[in-house]
Amino acid sequence: MQRWVIDTPRGYDIRGHMRFFCNYGAIEHHLDPQGVHVLPNTLTFFNSKGGSGKTTMNCSHAVASAAAGWNTLLVDLDAQGSAGRQMGVKKTPDDDEGQSLRDAIAMHGRAAPNIVRDVRPGLDMIVGGKHTVEIPELLLSAERTLGRDGAHGLIETVLAPYAGDYDLIVFDLPPAPGGVLHDSIFATLHYVVYTVAPNQMSIDSLEQAWTMVVQGPNPDLEVLGLCVPMWQANAKKKNAGLKSFLDNLSGQMGGYFSLIDPVVSRSDTAGADMVSEQKLAIELVPLIPQRKKEYFNWIKETKAEAKKQGRDVSEVRKERKASEPARLSESLITIAEEHKRITIEVNSRFRAAQGEYLASLMESA
Secondary structure: OOOOOOOOOOOOOHHHHHHHHHHHHHHHHOOOOOOOOOOOOEEEEEOOOOOOOHHHHHHHHHHHHHHOOOOEEEEEOOOOOHHHHHOOOOOOOOOOOOHHHHHHHHOOOOOOOOOEEEEEOOEEEEOOOHHHHHHHHHHHHHHHHHHHHHHHOHHHHHHHHHHOOOOEEEEEOOOOOOHHHHHHHHHHOOEEEEEOOOOHHHHHHHHHHHHHHHOOOOOOOEEEEEEOOOEOOOOHHHHHHHHHHHHHHHHHOOOOOOEOOOOOEOOHHHHHHHHHHOOOHHHHHHHHHHHHHHHHHHHHHHHHHHHHHOOOHHHHHHHOHHHOOOOOOOHHHHHHHHHHHHHHHHHHHHHHHHHHHHHHHHHHO
């Protein structure tokens, strides 16, 4: 797959800093009176409402970051296991449906989660699924023995031994806001990008998502921006109104909701292609020319066969429908480019914020 270059300042070793601060500085620094357990290289695209495009954005960002040379870990904490499905891990021997992650939390980090290596080059994954439904109850039980702060630190405890091996850890979270699971995750997270679908319910849910940052236990949780993953390109007036609304919201929220351009176009056919192929847009684009060639060859072959047999071409194609090559939507090209640009922008903001954060830790050490 094509490798995209995301420039890093000369002499700035992201992974070296991550390894040092994950293994020493961040853990020691954040066992503070507020009980925060931040892993400094963690990020999620999030909205408290489902259907906002967060899973697609998390998976696309993880794949694109890995393609750019960032060692990346994707952690699926959603019981639906949608990230595993999108990454092609669902119903394979690697799919433990979140069992190892559940067991690691139940054992308070004394058991290791199963890390599926190289689901894509440079990208590892901890798979979620039905067993993650039990994690909130395990965290509640841990509160009774470890206290609230100890329970909130369990996800950090489970992931900290591996965090230093990665430039970036991307969480895919369940949408429902609040509760002990989200409290624990948001105590561990460092960076959030909000996703919002172009509908009022998704916009309204931003208030809940914002509350999780403002009123949460983690003073180091930073909002890198807001992205719109399902922009309706055929509704220009609606789009213009939404962008205006988001710009106004950003101003009202003190700039925390700065819009990350570009927005991602919505295409039902491209979405269906990603689901059926279990690949992201950026992975499917290189396949479009070959698929197109195979399809037109099939058109020529069925036309020649119909002529030879003196039959209607539609009858021949109906008989050979099973052999018709699957075409890919041309919209994937636009969506892939938009995902690429968002990845570059988000990781640039991540890198800048991370540099400031690490510098502040070194000053306070």
